[in-house]
Amino acid sequence: MSSILYKKEKVVSGIELQHKRFVARELSKNLIMFHDPKSPAAEAYRTLRTNVGFANIDNEIKTIAVTSPEPSDGKSTTACNFAISLAQIDKKVLLVECDLRKPKLHRYFGIGNDVGLTHIIADMIFDDQPVMNFVKKIPDIENLSILTAGFTPPNPSEMLSSQKFKNFLDLLKEEFDIIVIDTPPVAQLTDAAIVSKITDGVLLVIASGKTNAQAAISAKQSLLNADANILGVVLTKIDKRSGSYYNYYNYSSYEE
Numbered sequence: 001m002s003s004i005l006y007k008k009e010k011v012v013s014g015i016e017l018q019h020k021r022f023v024a025r026e027l028s029k030n031l032i033m034f035h036d037p038k039s040p041a042a043e044a045y046r047t048l049r050t051n052v053g054f055a056n057i058d059n060e061i062k063t064i065a066v067t068s069p070e071p072s073d074g075k076s077t078t079a080c081n082f083a084i085s086l087a088q089i090d091k092k093v094l095l096v097e098c099d100l101r102k103p104k105l106h107r108y109f110g111i112g113n114d115v116g117l118t119h120i121i122a123d124m125i126f127d128d129q130p131v132m133n134f135v136k137k138i139p140d141i142e143n144l145s146i147l148t149a150g151f152t153p154p155n156p157s158e159m160l161s162s163q164k165f166k167n168f169l170d171l172l173k174e175e176f177d178i179i180v181i182d183t184p185p186v187a188q189l190t191d192a193a194i195v196s197k198i199t200d201g202v203l204l205v206i207a208s209g210k211t212n213a214q215a216a217i218s219a220k221q222s223l224l225n226a227d228a229n230i231l232g233v234v235l236t237k238i239d240k241r242s243g244s245y246y247n248y249y250n251y252s253s254y255e256e
């Protein structure tokens with residue numbers, strides 16, 4: 001009996017998936033956890049989810065920043081797919097854009113950036129509206145919400161290091177099981193280190209064969225200087241010729 005039910009469930013979910021593919025064409029192809037959850041890459045993101053779960057067994061991790069030494073290492077792709085992987089196990093997830101200078105997260109999900117984090121920090125939210133009104137739900141991905149960047153401020157670092165932002169993050173922690181924060185590269189700015197300082201853990205994305213070794217070392221040092229809790233290193237863009245497709249992405253626990 002149970003195996004029949006199981007088979008029935010499987011068929012139903014297969015049909016749903018095709019439907020989702022059809023309606024959600026605006027979702028970036030990089031959101032592989034959504035578009036192709038059975039792919040080896042999606043499996044690798046699930047492994048990341050598991051490993052992060054084990055990384056700090058004693059301390060609950062509620063806020064995780066994703067950063068990397070340089071632009072285009074794969075921060076946003078990692079943050080999005082990691083967030084989706086958590087939403088898929090029924091965690092209530094919020095993905096927050098903290099790249100206030102070059103925000104892109106909203107484009108990954110095909111949503112607007114008319115109002116977002118900077119409006120909240122800058123007190124531009126009128127009429128005492130609950131902040132949850134400014135968090136956007138992603139209809140195709142249950143349990144996932146996004147807080148986009150908002151307007152481009154003249155002083156992103158100050159905004160991110162403000163008490164207001166910290167307080168706001170505390171408020172959000174009450175509403176969500178886990179908050180994943182996408183940040184700018186560590187090497188160019190202080191923003192990533194600032195955000196990492198106030199989160200429970202950081203994932204450091206390194207693009208294999210692309211990220212400059214020296215940049216990787218200084219990024220790690222900047223994060224450590226900011227007292228960041230580096231949960232691990234995520235390797236992206238691994239040359240497929242040098243390994244199987246399973247190596248699309250890898251995760252290694254962090255060691256000093």
Ligand SMILES: Nc1ncnc2c1ncn2[C@@H]1O[C@H](COP(=O)(O)OP(=O)(O)O)[C@@H](O)[C@H]1O
Pocket residue numbers: 030068070071072073074075076077078235236237238248249
């Ligand atoms: N694990 C990966 N393997 C291969 N390509 C990737 C991977 N992650 C990201 N990319 C590609 O790298 C590019 C930059 O990714 P993005 O996540 O926007 O980088 P960042 O946020 O660090 O600037 C995108 O075109 C994306 O398709």
Ligand SMILES: [Mg+2]
Pocket residue numbers: 075076077099104182183
């Ligand atoms: Mg990015």
